[in-house]
Amino acid sequence: MLPASLDEAVDALAAAPAAVPVAGATDLMEAVNAGRLRPAALVGLGRITELRGWRYEDGGTAVLGAGLTHARMDRPDFAALIPALADAARTAGPPQVRNVGTLGGNIVTAAPAGDTLPVLTALEATVTLARSGGTREVPVSHLLTGLDPVRPGELLTWVRVPLLHAPQVFLKATGRSGPARATASVALVLDPARRAVRCAVGAVAPVPLRPLEAEAWVAGCIDWDGSREIDPVATAAFGEYVAAACVPDNYGAEGAWEAVTEGPTAAAVRLRRTVSVLARRALGRALK
Amino acid sequence: MTSPTDIGAALQQDGGEGGAPEPFGLGSSPLRSDALPKALGIYPYAADLWAEGLLWGAVLRSPHPHARIRGIDTSAALALPGVHAVVTAADLPPGPDGLPDGAPAGPIVADRPVLAAGVVRHHGEPVAAVAADHPDTARLAVGLIAVDYEPLEAVTDPEQSFTAPPLHPDGNLFRHLPLRTGDPDAVGEIVVEGLYQVGRQDPAPLGAEAGLAVPRPDGGVELHLSSTDPHGDRDRTATCLGLEPDRVRLVATGVPGATTDREDLSFQVTLALLALRTGRPVKMTLTREESFHTHTSRHPALLRYRHHADAEGTLVKVEAQILLDGGAYADVSAEALAAATAFSVGPYVCPNVFVDAWAVRTNNPPAGRMRGEGALQTCFAYESQLDQLAARVGVDPVEIRRRNAMATGDPLPTGQAVTCPAPVKALLDAVAAEPLPALPVDDPDAEWLLPGGPGGAGDPAAVRRGIGYAVGMVHMLGAEGEDEVSTATVRVSGDHATVICAAVDAGQGFATLARQIVQTVLGVSEVYIAPADSDQSIAGPSARGRHTWVSGGAVERAALMVRHQLLQPIAANFGMSVELLQIADGKITSYDGVLGMPVAEALEGKELWATAQCRPHPTEPLDESGHGDAFVSISFCAMRAVVDVDIELGAVRVVEMTVAQDVGRALNPRQIEDRIEAGVAQGVGLALMEDLQTSGGVLLNPSLTGYRLPTSLDTPEVRIAALLEERDVVATFGAKAVSAVPAVVAPAAVAAAVRAATGLPVGRLPIRAEDAVTV
Numbered sequence A: 001m002l003p004a005s006l007d008e009a010v011d012a013l014a015a016a017p018a019a020v021p022v023a024g025a026t027d028l029m030e031a032v033n034a035g036r037l038r039p040a041a042l043v044g045l046g047r048i049t050e051l052r053g054w055r056y057e058d059g060g061t062a063v064l065g066a067g068l069t070h071a072r073m074d075r076p077d078f079a080a081l082i083p084a085l086a087d088a089a090r091t092a093g094p095p096q097v098r099n100v101g102t103l104g105g106n107i108v109t110a111a112p113a114g115d116t117l118p119v120l121t122a123l124e125a126t127v128t129l130a131r132s133g134g135t136r137e138v139p140v141s142h143l144l145t146g147l148d149p150v151r152p153g154e155l156l157t158w159v160r161v162p163l164l165h166a167p168q169v170f171l172k173a174t175g176r177s178g179p180a181r182a183t184a185s186v187a188l189v190l191d192p193a194r195r196a197v198r199c200a201v202g203a204v205a206p207v208p209l210r211p212l213e214a215e216a217w218v219a220g221c222i223d224w225d226g227s228r229e230i231d232p233v234a235t236a237a238f239g240e241y242v243a244a245a246c247v248p249d250n251y252g253a254e255g256a257w258e259a260v261t262e263g264p265t266a267a268a269v270r271l272r273r274t275v276s277v278l279a280r281r282a283l284g285r286a287l288k
Numbered sequence B: 001m002t003s004p005t006d007i008g009a010a011l012q013q014d015g016g017e018g019g020a021p022e023p024f025g026l027g028s029s030p031l032r033s034d035a036l037p038k039a040l041g042i043y044p045y046a047a048d049l050w051a052e053g054l055l056w057g058a059v060l061r062s063p064h065p066h067a068r069i070r071g072i073d074t075s076a077a078l079a080l081p082g083v084h085a086v087v088t089a090a091d092l093p094p095g096p097d098g099l100p101d102g103a104p105a106g107p108i109v110a111d112r113p114v115l116a117a118g119v120v121r122h123h124g125e126p127v128a129a130v131a132a133d134h135p136d137t138a139r140l141a142v143g144l145i146a147v148d149y150e151p152l153e154a155v156t157d158p159e160q161s162f163t164a165p166p167l168h169p170d171g172n173l174f175r176h177l178p179l180r181t182g183d184p185d186a187v188g189e190i191v192v193e194g195l196y197q198v199g200r201q202d203p204a205p206l207g208a209e210a211g212l213a214v215p216r217p218d219g220g221v222e223l224h225l226s227s228t229d230p231h232g233d234r235d236r237t238a239t240c241l242g243l244e245p246d247r248v249r250l251v252a253t254g255v256p257g258a259t260t261d262r263e264d265l266s267f268q269v270t271l272a273l274l275a276l277r278t279g280r281p282v283k284m285t286l287t288r289e290e291s292f293h294t295h296t297s298r299h300p301a302l303l304r305y306r307h308h309a310d311a312e313g314t315l316v317k318v319e320a321q322i323l324l325d326g327g328a329y330a331d332v333s334a335e336a337l338a339a340a341t342a343f344s345v346g347p348y349v350c351p352n353v354f355v356d357a358w359a360v361r362t363n364n365p366p367a368g369r370m371r372g373e374g375a376l377q378t379c380f381a382y383e384s385q386l387d388q389l390a391a392r393v394g395v396d397p398v399e400i401r402r403r404n405a406m407a408t409g410d411p412l413p414t415g416q417a418v419t420c421p422a423p424v425k426a427l428l429d430a431v432a433a434e435p436l437p438a439l440p441v442d443d444p445d446a447e448w449l450l451p452g453g454p455g456g457a458g459d460p461a462a463v464r465r466g467i468g469y470a471v472g473m474v475h476m477l478g479a480e481g482e483d484e485v486s487t488a489t490v491r492v493s494g495d496h497a498t499v500i501c502a503a504v505d506a507g508q509g510f511a512t513l514a515r516q517i518v519q520t521v522l523g524v525s526e527v528y529i530a531p532a533d534s535d536q537s538i539a540g541p542s543a544r545g546r547h548t549w550v551s552g553g554a555v556e557r558a559a560l561m562v563r564h565q566l567l568q569p570i571a572a573n574f575g576m577s578v579e580l581l582q583i584a585d586g587k588i589t590s591y592d593g594v595l596g597m598p599v600a601e602a603l604e605g606k607e608l609w610a611t612a613q614c615r616p617h618p619t620e621p622l623d624e625s626g627h628g629d630a631f632v633s634i635s636f637c638a639m640r641a642v643v644d645v646d647i648e649l650g651a652v653r654v655v656e657m658t659v660a661q662d663v664g665r666a667l668n669p670r671q672i673e674d675r676i677e678a679g680v681a682q683g684v685g686l687a688l689m690e691d692l693q694t695s696g697g698v699l700l701n702p703s704l705t706g707y708r709l710p711t712s713l714d715t716p717e718v719r720i721a722a723l724l725e726e727r728d729v730v731a732t733f734g735a736k737a738v739s740a741v742p743a744v745v746a747p748a749a750v751a752a753a754v755r756a757a758t759g760l761p762v763g764r765l766p767i768r769a770e771d772a773v774t775v
């Protein structure tokens, strides 16, 4: 099925509850090929043009269509609006994949290494879920943690992101120079109006993690009224703080009990080092 | 964006320089004939094969690395509509005791069953197979086969293999090779020690295994697949099926490029069995995951080294213990071990060498042939040792290598004299003399390609540059007494020639070379290379760089015989001997220049052909102290790696590799450069990222997302400092094989450069991020 409008699409899903929506198919086809998914029917979202762009809402919010491709989000006009999301989109796979892979697909797949997810988490984005006859608004973190998942018959249509007009950064560590999945990633945004720093760490846990205390602490170290400077010692400490908050001592251990007496595992030490460097560099770049 | 036609035009122009004549003959660089179709995406691969009424095959694989099979119930699978056959070990000819044994086979030792019989020895081992009228039905049926496994303890640490209960009736030791040369009590003033580890590199062929089997009316079967050894594969398939070899025909088709043996035996025998069983053509294409499970990978290795040297760094004694993890089945482990042992010291002179090397069986994925098998692992170890030695003596890494470099006439530790050119010093000097790449300091920040890639997390302040050197060697052709032979037929009719030879061009460029040989010998420009199949005469496998020499030699001889037939009547006519005539630039001329006749005219209306064989001089097995003339010839290569390391994240980017290689004679310079680039890419992959990981024998990353291959951003600039052309007098055209040795040397060079950048020891390949973090 190839509906041409949102309404047609949600009606199609309501009529055929077993049908699966498909956007760029870069995740879906992988699941089909591996035999993990056998969709009874597909509802293609590619012809719903309204979902492929974005609009502004008063109150300083951008409303992004679920059908925005990574390639589109990487373009300068978009990067000027939400730089961290553009950074994430730029590194989300090879060009062939980014040309068709979408924001909505990235969110619904909710892979631990999904690159837009820590950015949306740090931005405290919300998503609109539409079904035949109604919509609802859900914080992206609730969706990702499974607190409030996408229900059968629902489409993810819009992603609401605040426009912060301040530096934001997404950094990702991978195992090679070419496109690859993150082994760890950090998204960091400044919110000068609220004098806040928001940060999320991706790929180290099933969902992006927010180091809330570290955020609050570092916000207090920044000279918000002046040139937004920070003591380099504080930047480094922030890195350590974020890493300790997001990587548990027993990371990578076979059984959770190992952690109780023995301190951090070698894997935890390594991952913390990576996260700490990423968080420190992200903050450094945001305040440069 | 470049459209396919643009690429086509570019390629054509590249080949023909805008209307200039096509490159012709040896020493020129014509384009591969399959380059254009492959670049345009119109080349038919084995997965594109089709036959009317075909069925689809699928394989059931073991989820356990080691288990006893108590029973297999195929009834539910057989009952599924659309399923035509389900086969297990019981459908193969029984073993000597009359019980199913899975028809074990293998390149050296016949120990690997086609379908597991009674016991599975590695994760992903084929247990049963299905033919059905739709690929989905076949896979569904595979899911319905119920296997009752009794999991057994998996032996996955090769060091445990010695004392573990036998995993196979043949035992756990594939081979032990001791090497004892010189005085065991010799000691040096300086002693350096190291423990080195090499991970499991997978060939990860982009074209996964695929093929088509067609039953024949005579009870035989025809296999169309990307075999790189048509006769060997035919013979082994026939044996496994209990057929006469001439009832099996193997047509090499759609070879996507191979750096190892293509298509494991189990795949092709199963395919043939399904076709024979159903009486219908059967097609099978493996998934990426299955492909990782089924083909052999590189031998993981553990190497312990102790080098003794005098105060100047001249080697006095080398002691080593080498352990190769062969995985569940023998494959070519014995051969890889011979190379590892014989080249354990590298291209250096050392009077006293004491090595013990073992290849053992485990429940890990089977290891097999992969560019420079055995030689690569030791190269990393001995070159790491030389770097340590240089640091201890206080000389630079190039100097320590120059001081110890071997030259023609020097002995290997096996006692064999290196009679071929061994220009080790010249190679080192060539790479050392090349200018270094500039630091990007003058470029705008945005244009730095930092470790981690564009848009990565790289920070220029944390990046350190390192430079490392390595030299290495590898033998070419079969070793230790293996019969090396190839046959070729050359036919000329009118203005064009045809080469019929069962040597498969797996990307090494043999087809291009054969064309060039015939062009040079006969002056005919249009040369057609017939597709390879097992009904032709034997040419042997595409491996160990043998086809340039052995099949190239056969083509040359056959062409020379045709040349004689062509020239003899002309010579007789003019009352001179054939030797006084020569063919050049499409003309036959006499020594005195009196006679001149276009080749085309001499050939008019003629049909000439000849068949010839090439069989290089024989070798002998290594004896119980590791001695013997085991190798036909050896090629050498030196490299300099320049890397950038982010010392906080441990990300490494290879900026440039400078290569000097001993090629004997450059028969097709551009093709050689391509092969060097390919070898460097594979070596860089092994050095930095390629590692097929297992946990308790279970594969963890059998996908191209999990198994990271180098992308274009990870492969460095390759600078060719020199292709040294010192003829190897016994080789065809004096040329040496070129593909393997760059892959052997590149990992060692990258490791040396990372060591230089970080000051860390770097004893393990691939180098993980945590091995390159200094803070």
Ligand SMILES: Cc1cc2nc3c(=O)[nH]c(=O)nc-3n(C[C@H](O)[C@H](O)[C@H](O)COP(=O)(O)OP(=O)(O)OC[C@H]3O[C@@H](n4cnc5c(N)ncnc54)[C@H](O)[C@@H]3O)c2cc1C
Binding pocket: A020, A021, A022, A023, A024, A025, A026, A027, A028, A029, A030, A045, A066, A067, A091, A092, A093, A094, A097, A100, A101, A102, A103, A104, A105, A106, A107, A108, A109, A113, A114, A115, A116, A150, A154, A155, A156, A157, A179, A180, A181, A182
């Ligand atoms: C080679 C390769 C490399 C990749 N590298 C990266 C990477 O580096 N980083 C990264 O984050 N991702 C990567 N990906 C994953 C993938 O490209 C992204 O997750 C992409 O954003 C998915 O979008 P899509 O439009 O292709 O989703 P699809 O495959 O079309 O859909 C994915 C899932 O989302 C559902 N869905 C899609 N749209 C909607 C909607 N509007 N409403 C409800 N459900 C919906 C589908 O039903 C399906 O379950 C890679 C993929 C490949 C193949």
